[in-house]
Amino acid sequence: MKSDDRSQPDTARNEDEGNGVNRREFLSTATAAGLAAASLGASEKALTQEVSQTRVAAVSPPSARQESMEYDVPTGYSAEEAQEYFVRNPGSDFMVDILKHLDFDYVTTNPGSSFRGIHESIVNYGGNQAPELIEANHEEIATAMSHGYYKVTGRPLVMLAHGTVGLQHAAMAVYNAWCDRAPMVILAGNHLDVQHRRPGVEWSHSAQDCVRVVRDYIKWDDNPVSLTHFAESMARAYKIAMTPPMGPVAIVLDGHLQEMEVGDQQLMMPAMAPTQPPSGDWGAVQEAAQWLVEAENPVIVVDLMSHNQEGMERLIALAEALQAPVVNQYGRTNFPNNHHLAQGASAIAQADVILGLELYDTWGTINTLRDRVHKDAQRRARPDARVIDIGTKDLFTKSNYQSFQRYYAADLSIAGDAQATLPVLTDAVESAMSRSRRSSNGEREERWRAAHLRGREQALDAARYAWNASPVSTARLYAELWNVVKDRDWALVSDDGQQSRWARRLWPMDKHYQWIGRSGGAGLGYGAPSALGAALAHRPEGRLAINVQRDGDMMYVPGTFWTAAHHGIPMLTVTHDNQGYHQEFMHLQRMSARRQRGVDGSSWVGNELRNPDIDLAKIVEGMGVWSEGPYTDPNDIGPAMARALEVVDSGEPAFVHIRTQPR
Amino acid sequence: MIIPKGLFPCALVSLVLWSGVGTAQESGADASEGRALYESHQCWQCHGYEGQGGGAGVRIAPMVYPFEAFAQLVRHTNLMPAYSPNVLSDENLRLIHAYLRSIPEPPALEDIPELDFD
Numbered sequence: 001m002k003s004d005d006r007s008q009p010d011t012a013r014n015e016d017e018g019n020g021v022n023r024r025e026f027l028s029t030a031t032a033a034g035l036a037a038a039s040l041g042a043s044e045k046a047l048t049q050e051v052s053q054t055r056v057a058a059v060s061p062p063s064a065r066q067e068s069m070e071y072d073v074p075t076g077y078s079a080e081e082a083q084e085y086f087v088r089n090p091g092s093d094f095m096v097d098i099l100k101h102l103d104f105d106y107v108t109t110n111p112g113s114s115f116r117g118i119h120e121s122i123v124n125y126g127g128n129q130a131p132e133l134i135e136a137n138h139e140e141i142a143t144a145m146s147h148g149y150y151k152v153t154g155r156p157l158v159m160l161a162h163g164t165v166g167l168q169h170a171a172m173a174v175y176n177a178w179c180d181r182a183p184m185v186i187l188a189g190n191h192l193d194v195q196h197r198r199p200g201v202e203w204s205h206s207a208q209d210c211v212r213v214v215r216d217y218i219k220w221d222d223n224p225v226s227l228t229h230f231a232e233s234m235a236r237a238y239k240i241a242m243t244p245p246m247g248p249v250a251i252v253l254d255g256h257l258q259e260m261e262v263g264d265q266q267l268m269m270p271a272m273a274p275t276q277p278p279s280g281d282w283g284a285v286q287e288a289a290q291w292l293v294e295a296e297n298p299v300i301v302v303d304l305m306s307h308n309q310e311g312m313e314r315l316i317a318l319a320e321a322l323q324a325p326v327v328n329q330y331g332r333t334n335f336p337n338n339h340h341l342a343q344g345a346s347a348i349a350q351a352d353v354i355l356g357l358e359l360y361d362t363w364g365t366i367n368t369l370r371d372r373v374h375k376d377a378q379r380r381a382r383p384d385a386r387v388i389d390i391g392t393k394d395l396f397t398k399s400n401y402q403s404f405q406r407y408y409a410a411d412l413s414i415a416g417d418a419q420a421t422l423p424v425l426t427d428a429v430e431s432a433m434s435r436s437r438r439s440s441n442g443e444r445e446e447r448w449r450a451a452h453l454r455g456r457e458q459a460l461d462a463a464r465y466a467w468n469a470s471p472v473s474t475a476r477l478y479a480e481l482w483n484v485v486k487d488r489d490w491a492l493v494s495d496d497g498q499q500s501r502w503a504r505r506l507w508p509m510d511k512h513y514q515w516i517g518r519s520g521g522a523g524l525g526y527g528a529p530s531a532l533g534a535a536l537a538h539r540p541e542g543r544l545a546i547n548v549q550r551d552g553d554m555m556y557v558p559g560t561f562w563t564a565a566h567h568g569i570p571m572l573t574v575t576h577d578n579q580g581y582h583q584e585f586m587h588l589q590r591m592s593a594r595r596q597r598g599v600d601g602s603s604w605v606g607n608e609l610r611n612p613d614i615d616l617a618k619i620v621e622g623m624g625v626w627s628e629g630p631y632t633d634p635n636d637i638g639p640a641m642a643r644a645l646e647v648v649d650s651g652e653p654a655f656v657h658i659r660t661q662p663r
Numbered sequence: 664m665i666i667p668k669g670l671f672p673c674a675l676v677s678l679v680l681w682s683g684v685g686t687a688q689e690s691g692a693d694a695s696e697g698r699a700l701y702e703s704h705q706c707w708q709c710h711g712y713e714g715q716g717g718g719a720g721v722r723i724a725p726m727v728y729p730f731e732a733f734a735q736l737v738r739h740t741n742l743m744p745a746y747s748p749n750v751l752s753d754e755n756l757r758l759i760h761a762y763l764r765s766i767p768e769p770p771a772l773e774d775i776p777e778l779d780f781d
Binding site: 370372464465466469471474475476479480482483497499500501508582586589590592593594596597599600603638662 | 703704707708711712713714715716718719722724741745746770771772775780
């Protein structure tokens with residue numbers, strides 16, 4: 001084709017090519033039928049309906065030539081000049097078509113030149129709506145926001161990164177998402193063809209294998225060399241990311257591909273159909289049911305299982321059918337903590353059959369390793385306890401990073417998504433129940449109700465200690481916070497694991513969205529941005545997002561609060577500021593005691609966040625966030641939280657800085 | 664004080680033998696000095712500044728164990744790093760014990776409206 005062909009109307013060819021639909025008309029149709037995230041929690045029937053509704057036919061959008069007919073050469077320019085100065089139908093517009101087709105809500109990003117093409121297309125061609133750009137000050141923030149957003153909505157976001165630079169910044173947050181089985185689509189800008197790289201920085205920001213830096217902890221990646229290739233790989237990436245075990249995927253966005261004139265290429269929107277989640281083998285599930293029914297003390301241990309509220313409902317059904325206690329390891333909400341079958345980990349020691357559901361660490365559930373000079377393993381479960389392990393962890397196939405935990409040979413290991421498997425398992429349990437076994441449920445329920453009540457009383461009693469202490473006890477922090485938020489539709493968007501688990505011990509949680517689990521890879525810099533991503537997800541629902549923010553985590557990613565202010569994301573933050581990297585304090589103290597030296601103070605060295613003390617409230621104030629504090633008097637914090645809530649109710653983030661006891 | 668699960672046999676025997684043994688009221692000076700040692704020796708890291716315990720360590724205040732049982736737990740333990748007399752003398756440990764015994768009971772549950780979750 002001659003170069004000037006691209007800028008000239010060609011009525012005859014247009015008619016030959018056409019389906020009579022221009023891209024904008026096509027988009028409105030495709031988006032209306034657009035792909036919803038695969039809902040693993042829906043019943044099979046509902047899921048089937050959803051799939052049938054979201055299949056989008058592979059129809060041909062209008063070609064660029066058709067599109068170009070909508071425009072004229074700008075006044076005062078020859079066709080040749082126009083070709084040199086202007087692009088009428090850039091490749092990145094089609095990329096945005098794909099993002100809309102896949103129904104992404106947001107694109108989180110820190111800007112970079114390697115994706116300037118799609119950046120402009122999102123803003124001006126896509127209207128910065130569905131997806132809307134969320135600007136972050138660091139790719140670690142952008143990635144963790146996507147992570148948190150998914151855990152509330154079940155919908156992945158796009159994280160758009162400046163390939164070489166951005167992916168290296170994002171790496172730890174990607175690893176967290178990988179460990180936590182949180183899907184997202186990473187788009188990484190890059191310039192592959194040397195002819196198109198500008199001298200200097202563009203070379204140092206390009207790579208022959210841009211995704212390599214994170215490939216050990218993503219599920220799949222591709223480097224498309226055409227727009228058709230991009231479209232197909234995006235559809236494949238989405239499908240892979242959302243099929244359990246879920247995880248991040250990455251697609252390289254070639255700079256030239258984004259900026260090129262599309263010309264008369266026939267570009268197709270790929271049809272989409274979510275993959276059904278894998279369910280456990282039928283025969284093995286029947287055997288598992290038999291073991292559970294015959295057990296005197298079956299115990300269910302659950303970790304990364306519930307994808308949504310339906311997962312919780314399914315687990316309640318199984319637990320009640322068996323009257324079996326549930327030990328929640330809280331990778332997700334999984335089970336209501338105010339249900340009488342919600343029990344502590346000590347229940348595991350009594351079990352004769354243990355059912356593990358999506359356990360991150362089966363070995364560590366059954367055993368413990370004492371941290372002494374000679375580390376010795378001890379089985380915490382009964383020697384004769386049989387273990388059934390249902391989950392998708394055996395479907396992970398990576399080698400380098402050891403997040404798969406220590407090998408454990410379960411007595412019955414079933415590969416399958418636990419939530420998808422639960423209805424079959426519960427039906428099998430119901431079928432296998434004899435009358436006498438069913439009649440024993442009353443006694444079992446009574447026993448576990450009593451144990452649950454004891455646990456509740458112990459938690460409340462423990463919360464009294466250091467009630468009036470300064471700095472503020474973490475129990476008091478959560479109790480005061482509860483009294484401010486208890487009448488709202490609230491959601492905790494942070495992990496209380498470093499605060500003695502007070503939210504889980506005190507606050508009643510019976511909705512899936514009230515808790516988003518942990519980071520996955522335990523990398524600092526996850527807490528604040530994942531909380532903000534979750535808060536973004538709660539915003540349209542009008543829920544109150546509550547973030548208990550650790551000081552060490554915040555100092556990795558303080559810019560998170562600028563993003564909160566910039567995008568008007570309401571979130572109530574109170575701090576757990578213990579002025580140090582406290583976990584590491586304890587490790588250093590352990591080493592000192594073991595070596596019999598320096599236990600009288602050396603563990604501050606390298607672990608403290610004081611001298612000078614950090615004024616966290618002033619930091620966020622400087623980024624446009626309402627703040628108060630620091631407070632050390634426990635009597636001050638309740639009123640401060642109430643004032644902060646008024647700000648959040650107005651649609652803005654608010655921040656109360658509280659200095660606390662260490663844990 | 665929470666009695667840790669898995670307490671080794673000799674400590675349990677000790678607790679039985681020493682339980683009910685009368686204790687002298689610790690002096691204010693001892694408690695004050697003990698608090699300084701409690702802080703400088705980093706006991707607060709796991710047990711909190713007032714011995715309230717939490718996710719990282721058990722509650723150790725108000726201290727109900729006699730000194731000998733307390734020392735046994737500190738010196739010979741699988742529950743926490745063992746502190747030998749080389750780094751924490753009996754004299755200093757006794758002062759820490761005095762501090763923990765000086766910490767009063769917290770308010771009763773019914774006197775804390777914020778903990779009324781019903």
